[in-house]
Amino acid sequence: MTDRKWTLKSIAAHLGVSNATVSNAFNRPDQLSKAKREEILAACHELGYFGPNKAARSLRKGTFNIVALVLPDSVEYMVSDPVASSFMRGVAKVLEPQGINLLLFSGNAESVNDIVDFVDGFICYGRPRNTKLITHLEALSKHVVTVDFELDNKASVNINNHEAAYTVAKQAFTGFETTSDNTSDNIEAAILGLRLLDTELICRVYDHHLPELNTSIAHQRLAGFRQAINELGIVIGDDKTWNIPESSERYARIAAKEALNTSPRPNVLLCMSDLIALAAAREAQAQDIKIPEELKIVGFDGIDEAELFQPAITTIHQNSENKGQQAAELFINKEKQQVMLPFNLKLGQST
Amino acid sequence: MTDRKWTLKSIAAHLGVSNATVSNAFNRPDQLSKAKREEILAACHELGYFGPNKAARSLRKGTFNIVALVLPDSVEYMVSDPVASSFMRGVAKVLEPQGINLLLFSGNAESVNDIVDFVDGFICYGRPRNTKLITHLEALSKHVVTVDFELDNKASVNINNHEAAYTVAKQAFTGFETTSDNTSDNIEAAILGLRLLDTELICRVYDHHLPELNTSIAHQRLAGFRQAINELGIVIGDDKTWNIPESSERYARIAAKEALNTSPRPNVLLCMSDLIALAAAREAQAQDIKIPEELKIVGFDGIDEAELFQPAITTIHQNSENKGQQAAELFINKEKQQVMLPFNLKLGQST
DNA sequence: CTGTTAGCGCTTTCAT
């Protein structure tokens, strides 16, 4: 293998054929005789020319075989979240066989400018934290598929977060309904929310903190939880909802500790992710609080660890891998439809 | 925002200045008056021209602000492995602030051809499963950093897997040394290996299956385990080593079951990852085998879950995130050195 | 400080 750096042009000159012929040998087999084609290909291989430069080809053709996966947050966040990972696995599963590569992109970025000219389009997993990105994406003429949120005129994949949250919250409250009569005033609920607020802080979420209209999944889930609470005719203090800035054991545990140390102590913990539910459960166990007798806990996502945990966490299972596959298929087929995926309640021993 | 598609040229014409001036406005502020520059930038913003097309710029400049992260296997594998995820987090942490984007690339691919012309270089996490890739990477003139394996003339980041495996195995055997005299023939060890063989199968690994010379981390760890075994003067049956094709709970559990159902039943399980150790521990608990009284288990990696598990798994902790950072820094600084990172033994209650 | 121009490496008519 020589060190010489070949280009299509230099190769063509070297072989004594025209540029077009070499290009055709690689890209359009029908444009030249089979014999000639194979001769050229063999010679190229011999010389260490692996084919036309892809960057140049892309500039010319305008296609890249690369799709950007826009993450809600930084890339670091993404890969530590099992749900996000499953999603990504689903996407990769569909795209990889098609020879399409994945470019990970941070939802914190100021704009998609750095990469927009290198990709065929975007799959956005969750509403990007930086809202400027959204404006960008909306204006884009390239294909965009959104997941867990929607954009005007773009394809999307979702589950009904409101309904799912409502369902799992209802489940958390079932035990109580039989003990009391009609209103269930022995229920003390608290909500451990994920990214309800645009802050890095672990803090309580008071109503006046919440934006008027917010369609993020966190707020949809919050609305679902609240609907279940309201239907039971119980009241939840406005100091019983927490914000956790990211899905990590450490943060969740701190919030859980705060929640469990309020008085009266909650006996139902509605958690916006399984990771949070697990952390809360561990905190409860550390404090010798019996689950579910003294404290019921529900999660969201249906990750393996929640199922393996003792007691298994009652949760909403959503098939994230399938979600990823759907998104990727929507992308490949350049479809513009809105897909709504099912979820299901998974009963554990935590309720 | 108009729908017109601007190029540097058309913008320049529209504004009545030359191409170079527009280019300079974006790329070389020192080449024109501040006033003019801001005037141009403002006009561009107004018109919806977001700056020079990056693909064209890259073709011209030969730089991309994209680095390919080559995974050992498919992309799917990567994101389901907590250790790999931490590594990636480390990489992203360093690269993101530099405005460098990550292109994930599968180690299964036949060649790096599809992407080599889009990236500034490669970070390879673990020896790619497809050995053709290695040849490719070796021949590449672009910057390459390898992790957990080495390539001639390329930068690398490693831990001493042999020594680490030896250390943790020694720990697994300590309980026994006191009971017996000098040789410890009451030890029945089994090894649950990860990717020792190039197969999708869960199977035993007989010596004749193993390649003569293999420097993959799995084989280094195997050598470390065996050294510890040999030093104790004990013998491990050649049917007591398993291959697990990927780090998943399901596969590991099957292998663990096979191992625990052999007679005499092993009382020490040397596992090549924490995920495997955890699966083995769960299988043991399901069979009512007491850990560590009847069965000692050691893992490798030091993931959170291994620490939280009851009993906590004795393991080798390696700071994967730091590994990722190191690799990224080596990449950025275009250094060619071989970095060897420390590891440490983390005692749990599983030994 | 500004404008002209030659490529970066390729694909694709269009003519031969």
Place this chain on the structure above:
DNA sequence: ATGAAAGCGCTAACAG
């Protein structure tokens, strides 16, 4: 079946 030439959108050298 093949070759010549235009041009994808940009940057950098150079001249003014």
